[in-house]
Amino acid sequence: PATDARLARFRDNGRRLFQSRIGQLELSCASCHDDNWGKRLGGSVIPQAHPTGYPLYRLEWQTVGSLQRRLRNCMIGVRAEPFAFGAAELVDLELHLTERARGLLIETPAVRP
Numbered sequence: 370p371a372t373d374a375r376l377a378r379f380r381d382n383g384r385r386l387f388q389s390r391i392g393q394l395e396l397s398c399a400s401c402h403d404d405n406w407g408k409r410l411g412g413s414v415i416p417q418a419h420p421t422g423y424p425l426y427r428l429e430w431q432t433v434g435s436l437q438r439r440l441r442n443c444m445i446g447v448r449a450e451p452f453a454f455g456a457a458e459l460v461d462l463e464l465h466l467t468e469r470a471r472g473l474l475i476e477t478p479a480v481r482p
């Protein structure tokens with residue numbers, strides 16, 4: 370993760386967004402990815418939501434896609450209005466995820482179902 374002190378408030382906002390309940394299902398990112406990773410949601414295992422594989426090839430997309438595309442999918446999944454591609458909120462979430470994955474190896478290009 371980037372260490373520039375000027376990023377702190379954006380990273381803090383990303384952490385706040387990660388923990389805020391959204392959508393008609395009223396779930397936060399953390400409800401699934403911190404509190405219930407490893408369990409099943411329908412046919413999928415809930416991962417820890419690390420950004421280390423992006424951009425990656427997703428079978429469901431039949432192409433390579435960005436981390437923002439993945440985050441928007443999760444927002445749509447809880448029936449929230451997804452942030453637009455390039456929105457400041459998505460960038461803040463990406464910053465938080467990068468901080469949260471500190472120390473993990475980069476694995477891109479990765480593959481996901």
Ligand code: HEC
Pocket residue numbers: 387396397398399400401402410413414415416417418419420422439440443444446447462466481482
């Ligand atoms: C209802 C549970 C749920 C919520 C809430 C949720 N996700 Fe997810 N998320 C999933 C599942 C399930 C997958 C894996 C989907 C698959 O493999 O098809 C996933 C995948 C991801 C991945 C990809 C991880 C990888 O290894 O490729 C990231 C990153 C992610 N979510 C971030 C978020 C963020 C940020 C939020 C909040 C805006 C969020 N998710 C909200 C269930 C959730």
